[in-house]
Amino acid sequence: MKKFLPLLALGLLAGCTSLVSTGDRLERGLTPPDAVNYVTTKADGTFETQINDHRIAGKLALLAARKSKTPAGFAQAQFELRNDSLLGRTINVSFEWLAADGRVTETQPNWIVTPLEPGAITLVNATALKAESAECRLRLLSR
Amino acid sequence: MNKLLALAATAFLVVGCGTPATYKDSNGRDLVVSLEKVDIQDFATAGSTMLQSMVNAPAFQKAGAAPVLQVGNVLNDTASNFDTSLLLTKITSPLVNAGRVRLLESDPAAVAARKATPGAAVPVAEFVLKGKILEDRSNAGRTRQASFVFQLTLVEVKSSLAVWQDEKIVTKQGSKNSVGF
Numbered sequence: 001m002k003k004f005l006p007l008l009a010l011g012l013l014a015g016c017t018s019l020v021s022t023g024d025r026l027e028r029g030l031t032p033p034d035a036v037n038y039v040t041t042k043a044d045g046t047f048e049t050q051i052n053d054h055r056i057a058g059k060l061a062l063l064a065a066r067k068s069k070t071p072a073g074f075a076q077a078q079f080e081l082r083n084d085s086l087l088g089r090t091i092n093v094s095f096e097w098l099a100a101d102g103r104v105t106e107t108q109p110n111w112i113v114t115p116l117e118p119g120a121i122t123l124v125n126a127t128a129l130k131a132e133s134a135e136c137r138l139r140l141l142s143r
Numbered sequence: 144m145n146k147l148l149a150l151a152a153t154a155f156l157v158v159g160c161g162t163p164a165t166y167k168d169s170n171g172r173d174l175v176v177s178l179e180k181v182d183i184q185d186f187a188t189a190g191s192t193m194l195q196s197m198v199n200a201p202a203f204q205k206a207g208a209a210p211v212l213q214v215g216n217v218l219n220d221t222a223s224n225f226d227t228s229l230l231l232t233k234i235t236s237p238l239v240n241a242g243r244v245r246l247l248e249s250d251p252a253a254v255a256a257r258k259a260t261p262g263a264a265v266p267v268a269e270f271v272l273k274g275k276i277l278e279d280r281s282n283a284g285r286t287r288q289a290s291f292v293f294q295l296t297l298v299e300v301k302s303s304l305a306v307w308q309d310e311k312i313v314t315k316q317g318s319k320n321s322v323g324f
Contacts, residue, residue: 072204092172092324106241109170110187113324127198129241141172143324 039138041067041077043100056142059085063121067136070127077136079124083116090115092141095126097133105133111141173323178289178315180223181276189293189311190233197234198243202299202306203270211266212244215273215298221291222278230276230293244270270306271298290314 035052039062042048047065051057063080070076075097083089092111099105106129114122126136167173174184197203203210214235217227238244247253247268257265274295281288290312297307 070199070204074198076199090324094170106237108191110184110191111170111172111324112188112192125195125199127195129198129237129243143172 034141034143037140037142039065039079039140040098041065041135041137043135053142056140059083059089060091060140060142065138073131075128075133075136077126077138079126079138080121081116081124081140082121083118086118088115088117090143091122092143093124094139095124096137096139097126097128097130098135098137099132100134105130175320175322176315176317176324177320178287178317179320181221181225181291181313183229185291185313186229187233188313189291190230192311193293193295193309194234194237196309197295197297197307198238200297200307203297206269209242209245210269211247212238212270212272213247213249213268215271217274217276217295220275220277227274227276230274231272234272234295268300271300272296273298285318286316287318288314288316 037052037056038050040048040050045067047062049062061082061084063082064078065080066078068076068078077095081091083091091114093114094108094111096107097105108126112124114124116122124138126138128136169183170187174182176182176184212235214231217231219225219227235244235246239246245266247266272295274293277292277294279290279292291314293311293313295309296305298304299306
């Protein structure tokens with residue numbers, strides 16, 4: 001009996017990876033979920049932010065949201081982000097384009113994983129493919 | 144008694160530790176991250192990044208309303224076997240669906256159809272998209288690192304010049320595969 005106990009413990013610790021994912025699920029259950037945050041450009045040249053994950057508020061600064069047109073007349077947006085925390089941080093970004101009436105016209109659904117060193121600045125560039133796309137909505141997810 | 148205990152321990156390990164399969168959002172963050180292969184999200188990352196880069200190329204912007212694009216060879220020079228359309232579709236689909244390019248089909252049926260209609264206005268490719276996917280591996284102790292390099296080139300047919308070129312590197316590091324980013 002005693003011979004099998006270390007074997008059982010070893011099996012659980014070394015071989016059973018689902019224990020780790022169970023732990024991860026428990027931890028996620030105890031902490032607020034990572035929420036998606038948005039920055040949307042507006043027709044008047046300004047932008048609107050919607051912070052749903054307050055853990056990144058004050059740690060990630062949006063320095064600018066610029067909007068322009070390509071020579072062919074398609075909308076372009078550039079978002080400038082800075083990691084204001086003292087630790088390296090990974091920001092995941094994606095975006096979608098909206099028509100003037102608010103309809104979603106284009107979407108880049110996959111997350112682009114962007115590791116940021118403390119103080120580092122990154123640029124997110126988005127160019128619309130459709131002429132009706134007018135405003136860009138940046139999606140941000142911290143991890 | 145010992146045999147019974149061993150059987151019980153084995154059954155516990157086999158039955159109790161499995162994770163049931165569930166559906167996941169293909170664009171979500173709970174996908175498997177593999178060190179030994181290019182994951183589906185790596186194609187999406189490389190494809191969407193390079194699409195944005197390509198549409199900003201001056202030559203592409205100067206092209207007509209919907210230039211004719213032909214997909215050339217994309218060489219898979221990695222150790223894993225996959226269809227390179229996993230990358231190319233991420234670039235061509237948004238462009239075709241937005242009416243920004245006309246995609247010239249180059250499969251045998253399309254070629255035969257063009258030959259069978261002499262005198263018809265056959266579109267000619269104005270641009271050809273070609274590329275290569277490479278990998279680089281290194282390790283330090285138990286930590287393994289895999290970099291997958293996606294290289295694409297847009298060639299203007301009339302001048303045979305490369306008018307846009309980009310490289311996107313996806314690097315993954317760890318000692319074993321994991322779930323999520």
